[in-house]
Amino acid sequence: MIDNADQLFARLEEKNIRLDAGKKETIARVDEKYRLRISDHYFALIDWDDEDCPIYRQCIPDGKELEKHKGYSEDPLNEGQYEKVPFLIHKYHSRAAFMCSNFCYMHCRHCTRKNTVMNNSIADRDSLPPALDYVREHTEINDILITGGDPLALPYDLLEYYIAGFRSIPTVNTIRIGTRAIVTEPSSITDELCDMLERYHPVWVFTQFNHPKEVTKEAAEACDRLLKRGIPLGNQSVFLKGINDDPDTLEKLYTDLIGIRVRPYYLYICDRVDGTAHFYADYHVAVDVVEKLRYRLPGYAVPKLIIDADGDNGGKVTIEKNHMLRETEKYLVLPGNTEDSTTKYYI
Numbered sequence: 244m245i246d247n248a249d250q251l252f253a254r255l256e257e258k259n260i261r262l263d264a265g266k267k268e269t270i271a272r273v274d275e276k277y278r279l280r281i282s283d284h285y286f287a288l289i290d291w292d293d294e295d296c297p298i299y300r301q302c303i304p305d306g307k308e309l310e311k312h313k314g315y316s317e318d319p320l321n322e323g324q325y326e327k328v329p330f331l332i333h334k335y336h337s338r339a340a341f342m343c344s345n346f347c348y349m350h351c352r353h354c355t356r357k358n359t360v361m362n363n364s365i366a367d368r369d370s371l372p373p374a375l376d377y378v379r380e381h382t383e384i385n386d387i388l389i390t391g392g393d394p395l396a397l398p399y400d401l402l403e404y405y406i407a408g409f410r411s412i413p414t415v416n417t418i419r420i421g422t423r424a425i426v427t428e429p430s431s432i433t434d435e436l437c438d439m440l441e442r443y444h445p446v447w448v449f450t451q452f453n454h455p456k457e458v459t460k461e462a463a464e465a466c467d468r469l470l471k472r473g474i475p476l477g478n479q480s481v482f483l484k485g486i487n488d489d490p491d492t493l494e495k496l497y498t499d500l501i502g503i504r505v506r507p508y509y510l511y512i513c514d515r516v517d518g519t520a521h522f523y524a525d526y527h528v529a530v531d532v533v534e535k536l537r538y539r540l541p542g543y544a545v546p547k548l549i550i551d552a553d554g555d556n557g558g559k560v561t562i563e564k565n566h567m568l569r570e571t572e573k574y575l576v577l578p579g580n581t582e583d584s585t586t587k588y589y590i
């Protein structure tokens with residue numbers, strides 16, 4: 244694992260890869276604010292001859308991360324407001340998220356939580372009982388998302404302690420795990436880990452492939468290990484400018500994913516998080532791209548296009564071409580955090 248700018252420069256020297264002094268200085272400067280981390284697996288995928296390599300752009304710091312932009316903030320989703328007890332977010336009626344770790348195998352430069360994830364903190368064992376008490380009292384919660392950070396980067400015994408805790412609550416039906424380890428460190432998806440997850444069914448795993456170059460043999464094998472234990476796999480891509488904001492790249496990505504039995508589930512528009520503005524691709528572009536995918540791909544290979552339209556009022560909402568008002572070119576969205584069908588608005 245490469246864990247800071249100096250380690251990156253040393254690794255490049257070993258491989259006889261030259262970066263100009265200006266670029267090195269920028270990487271070191273950004274690393275001070277948004278710490279660099281790259282897994283060995285992901286590092287090996289970088290094409291150093293391609294200036295626009297989609298792997299490079301997702302893992303190597305860019306000077307644009309230090310720019311300030313209007314409308315951007317550290318926590319545009321206002322998640323802190325929904326943290327009912329430490330580490331437990333309850334925003335949507337029947338679902339709660341346990342944010343158990345701020346550790347990841349890689350620091351993705353576009354990460355929505357880049358202002359917290361890069362501090363490496365981990366919820367300790369004492370943080371579980373209050374979260375369990377809250378879920379027991381709120382019997383409407385039937386789905387627990389264990390996320391972070393990357394829960395699959397936790398020590399197995401700690402992860403199992405969390406999963407077993409939530410599984411012991413009769414009103415909890417499904418346990419979902421959000422992880423990018425399949426993509427960034429597939430060797431971490433060991434048989435031992437998969438055997439443990441299988442003991443707590445129904446367990447679902449959602450991951451984040453953003454580009455076909457990430458669908459490697461190692462990642463496919465990691466998926467296969469999970470699938471063999473009966474764990475369904477879904478993918479939540481992020482629509483990233485210059486990386487996958489075109490129909491050809493996403494057609495290839497989703498074709499490859501259904502080929503390894505990973506269902507494309509969501510395609511997210513980037514949230515307005517400080518340090519990520521250069522990845523933002525407009526949702527009007529995304530709507531057109533998804534329309535093309537509908538024509539080119541089987542229905543189950545086309546993800547829902549999702550935007551966090553208005554953190555407090557709407558939460559995550561789906562946008563579709565046929566919800567656009569022709570006169571204004573605005574989209575009708577139906578908020579995901581209320582069942583009141585009269586609550587609708589336009590973006």
Ligand code: SF4
Pocket residue numbers: 346347348349350351353354355356357360391392393422423424
């Ligand atoms: S693995 Fe996920 S949480 Fe971790 S840095 Fe990447 S996008 Fe963020």
